[in-house]
Amino acid sequence: MSFLISLLWATHAATAQGILFGVMALGVYITFRVLDFPDMTCDGSFVLGGCVSAVLIVKAGWNPYVTLIVAVLAGGASGAITAFLHNKCKIPAILSGILTMTALYSINIRVMGQANTTLLGVDTVVSMVKDILPESIQGIANFTNWVVIVLGCIFVTLVTMFMYWFFGTEIGCAIRATGNNGDMVRALGEDTDKMKMLGLVIGNSLVALSGALVAQSQGYADVGMGVGTIVIGLASIVIGEVIMSRARTFKFRLISILLGAVIYRVIIAWVLQMGLKATDLKLLTALVVAIALTIPKMLGATAASKATISMKGGDSNAKH
């Protein structure tokens, strides 16, 4: 019984975390899938978002919500650097991201002046909402998690709506086409370097936003909090694809990613409850991604086209 209760409690917290990580997964989806750019920047930009936000709250006393905007801008800038390394310096995509990610490790420590920043006793996006809610509901079980869940849902809805709109615009369509067939896009008069730049900026902005939200909700930013971000993002995407393999339209694909992010967190919480060491998580995550990437290929014989469509770039069926 106590095991069940603790599992349920863990799931609550996991759901809350999963929603916030969902924003990151959407960002990773933009770079990896829509743009077909294997962008490793996100391990660094996730932390950058968290650091910038935490430092501005703790050291500068900024409103936690305003710090989110700065986190978004900082994340966008890191995406722009990766795009610059790739477009102008002609460095391969993976390496460009790794270089930015590596540089960000030092920058993140510079930003904080140390390896971590705690947010205990200061306002956060979560505490501010809690404060304005009436006393009467403050006592309900898992109150904080509920607040995070509701807040996360609001952010996720805004981000999803933005993405749905943006990738339906002229520029958005050109970015999707760039991930699908760059030769065609250039032949049709659009600068693919510019499109990659935009995609990386937007993707990493979302990743940094997620990092800021996660830092604020967990109460600290830490230079190591981004390790494996990419893999978690990919895990969310592929879990979403496996559970909603029929989701062909862009809208449902976005929703599947969010579901994937939550399910990923719940699985993690679950195995931790079952006694797995936290340090073994990365191994588990890598396994989850490897398995989830393999399943569609194995089912491939019958549904080959479906799987390949969902594995390649330009992967967005925005329908208007």
Next chain:
Amino acid sequence: MLNINEVYKTFNPGTINEKKALNGVNLNLNSEDFVTVIGGNGAGKSTILNMIAGVYPIDRGSIILDGIDITYLPEHKRAHYLGRVFQDPMKGTASNMEIQENLAIAYRRGKKRGLSWGITKAEKEKFHEELKVLGLGLEDRMTSKVGLLSGGQRQALTLLMATLQKPKLLLLDEHTAALDPKTARNVLSLTNEIIQADKLTAIMITHNMKDAIKYGNRLIMMHEGRVVYDVAGEEKKNLQVSDLLAKFEQASGGEFANDRMMLA
């Protein structure tokens, strides 16, 4: 209309893979010229189209299109003036996107892309009408992914995309070579219809000498990175395949024409 002056291109210079692809190409096109290009493998046909389109920079020379010096313009800027169809049917379209989305992107060639909707209602109606002209029934499948189309359908669509905004110059690089003979014939006659109807200036590479004679008002032959034969008007109309083979042997110094040209 198009002036190509003394264009040289060497790939991988200074290495063992060095390859002089273009050796001083000169070519002047008049407005509404429809030029067919023939020549053996490696003659530099694709390379000259790629130089016009700006896929690679040229080493020397200049390319002037309709009075605009495009020699140093990046590929995507030249695309404002150019329509292109490639040999590979996969290369001209985005397979994971809808037919109408592909058309909408093509419709914005040469225009600034902004944050307005990627495809409007009026455009959908326009595309519906344009697709009808192809006679392939694609107008009823506008929301299908292009990846589901056959090679011939994709080439027809690419052709429509290349000409949706009237280009100053249409570049066709063996765009029917990957299709079965019947489909190739259809796409070719469609190409001819579009070029005539829109009064386009066009360059078409082909390995089929009959087609090279049948279509267009002018024919050029390339060999070792040069234009070795240039014929237009009545003289071109009266050409026979045997004349071309003779020319080819003459150009290659009596060697046998290569298999692909013999077969064509």
